[in-house]
Each structure stands twice: as C-alpha cells, then as structure tokens.
Amino acid sequence: MNIQGLEFPDDFQYAPALGLWLREEADGQLTLGLNAYGCALYGEIFAFTPKRLGARIEEGRSFGxxxxxxxxxSSRSPLGGELSxxxxxxEQRPALIHRDCYGAGWLVRLRPEDWPAQRQRFPQGEAARGALEAQMRLDGFDPDNPAVQALKWKK
Known part of the structure; x- marks a missing residue:
C-alpha cells in the first residue's frame, strides 16, 4: 500500500503513532522496525543504541x-515484553534502517506479553491505511516540503 509516496507492506502490522511496524515471527516473537513514515520524519539515521538483551520493556517505554x-x-515500544x-x-551500518526499513534494517525482537489479546490493536494491510493517514494529518506531514527527508519507494 502506498500513502503519500511512502510504501507500507500489507503483511506487516503498524503502530502509527510510534512510526513502527511489527511482524509476528513463527516462534511468537515480534520483530519491530521503523516504518517508511518514521524514516521520512527522522531522515538519515546515524546510530541506534538498543537497551540490553533480556531487558523488560514496558508499553510506551524506550527499547532504544x-x-x-x-x-x-527514544524508540518507544508499542507493547510490553522482553527484548529477545x-x-x-x-552497530556498523545504521543506514540500513533508512535504506531497508522493512528488511535488513529491523531494530529489535520482543517476546511480547499476551500477544493474542494485543494483536487487534495493530492494524494490518488496508485496515492500517486510515490510521497511518490520520497520523500523517495529525503531524502535518507534507512529503513535498523540502525539509522532509521522505523515503519514497520506486516501483
């Protein structure tokens, strides 16, 4: 799905207010990463410093x-769990976040608390469009503004 020139893969779930995507792994863990909108807002990323492995992360608190x-x-977690x-x-190539935010640029994996009960909070595919567009309006996002370092995907 494309919104204002930014790509949001349909098979990811989103936490629009945090600029993050979530992907459930086969073992029940969640991979978290900065979505294209988050990358557009921040521009080039020079470093990511995560919390320590095994840290207990509370919802809304920093994981890095x-x-x-x-x-x-601070990158805030959309739900509680353990940093796995x-x-x-x-560490060596932080630009991966901006260059491949949905692939090699993932940030952390989290062993979530009560994921089955939390899953519905994070829209996926076309269901995420409204929430992502609403967040962009709330932030006053204008991809044509030269100050925005928009990550635009070429098809």
Whole structure:
C-alpha cells in the first residue's frame, strides 16, 4: 500500500503513532522496525543504541535510542515484553534502517506479553491505511516540503 509516496507492506502490522511496524515471527516473537513514515520524519539515521538483551520493556517505554541529524529520540515500544534480539548489523551500518526499513534494517525482537489479546490493536494491510493517514494529518506531514527527508519507494 502506498500513502503519500511512502510504501507500507500489507503483511506487516503498524503502530502509527510510534512510526513502527511489527511482524509476528513463527516462534511468537515480534520483530519491530521503523516504518517508511518514521524514516521520512527522522531522515538519515546515524546510530541506534538498543537497551540490553533480556531487558523488560514496558508499553510506551524506550527499547532504544535513534540518533539522526544532530538530534536523538527514544524508540518507544508499542507493547510490553522482553527484548529477545537486537539487530547487531546496525552497530556498523545504521543506514540500513533508512535504506531497508522493512528488511535488513529491523531494530529489535520482543517476546511480547499476551500477544493474542494485543494483536487487534495493530492494524494490518488496508485496515492500517486510515490510521497511518490520520497520523500523517495529525503531524502535518507534507512529503513535498523540502525539509522532509521522505523515503519514497520506486516501483
């Protein structure tokens, strides 16, 4: 699905207010990453510093820090759980986040608490369109503004 020139794969779930995607793995863990909109807002990312492996992460609390263009922000978790994996490739190549946000640029894996009860909170496919568009309107996102470092996917 394409929204304002940004691609959002239909097979991912989204936490629009946090700029994140979620993917359920076969073992029940969740892989989290910055979605195309999050990348567009932050621009080029220079570093990602995750919390320690095994850390207990509460919903709404930081699982790591993203550093970009003379600023930094905490990446907040959309749900509680245990940090079960960290994308170590980002230590040497943080640009992977921006270059391949839905693939090699994933951030962390989380062993979520009560995922079956939480799953419906995170829209997927066309069901996510309204929530993503609403977040972009709320943020005043304008992909034509030269100050926006929009990640536009070419088909």
């Amino acid at each position: 820090v993203l550093e970009f263009a003379k600023a930094a922000t 994996a960290i994308n170590e490739a980002l």
